[in-house]
Amino acid sequence: MDDLEAELRELGGWLETPAAPDVTARVHDRLVGRVPGWRRWRAVAAAALVALVVAVLPPTRAAVADALGEVLRFAGVGIVTSSTSSPPGDEPSPLPSLRTVGLDEARRAVRFPVRVPAALGPPERVSVADPDGTGACRVATLLYDGGNLRLDAFDGRLDLTFHKRTSRPGAEWTQVDGDFAVWVDGPHVLSYVDRSGQIRRETARLAASTLIWEQAGVTYRLEGARTMAEALEIAQSLP
Structure with missing residues (x-):
């Protein structure tokens, strides 16, 4: 303190x-x-x-972001820092009703724009997940580099969609096109939070470094970039 x-x-x-x-x-x-x-x-x-x-809180104040990690809610993502975290032991299950689709179909399946970063080009694979009662999906994912680099997009109006737990301090504030963003530097456990607000432990997996930001009511997670500078370049290339 x-x-x-x-x-x-x-x-x-x-x-x-x-x-x-x-x-x-x-x-x-x-x-x-x-x-x-x-x-x-x-x-x-x-x-x-x-x-x-x-x-x-302005960008780059990493120490404060770390100290407030237990209460931090940024866009649709909860970040929790903990010294007791450990990777999940079993193979995680996919997100609810996950299915692979074409890019055009993904755009029809969600209520928000599915934007392709110019720095990456067309995705190798696209998926959507967690449809509501009308069939509109909550999450759209673009996959690159054999799935090692992924961009998740979801409705930012939802309070909490992904939950992260890091085993060491690593949540740093930054910006994407002038809006606040968070860079989680290093591996962390990632779980999905369903529509009722319950954390789905069975989806927990070990995630790579991640950039999180929100634009125009849509929250983005870019996972797998090697550095924050690379992640920011990709994020800022969204049309």
Whole structure:
């Protein structure tokens, strides 16, 4: 916590806070009646601080992103840092109702644009998964390099679609075309979260380094790029 406090104090010296609704009163009202005795003032201050930092945290502040990993929700992805993580032991099952389709069919199967990065060109394989009651799929995936490089796209309006657990600090803020993004540097366990919000443990697998960002209501996961610079080049080439 000492490192986090120092980092937050440093942020306070140069951070320009954008105009936003004042949430302090609401945080206080919710906590005052729930936290007993002498711990109350600490809970109020901590909650308000977390709300502020998550709202305005700029790129490259990796230490703060790591420290807040247990509560971080970015676009449709939950990132959790933990020292107890371990790779799944069994072969994971695919995403719900996963099927391989052509690119044109994938575009008809989802409610959001399926964009092909110019830096990669046409995908080797395309799949869609998790249809709703109308048949509209929730996830579209473009696969390259024999499946080692993949771009997942899904409806960003959903609160949580993928859940990550990293075995070491590695969540770093960056930008894609001016929008906030997160780079997860190194292997991490990835699980799918179904429509009810439940983590599907049977889908857990060990994932490669990943870039996560949101554009125009669609959340993207680019997995398998060797470096953050390479991942950003691919992401910024989306039409």
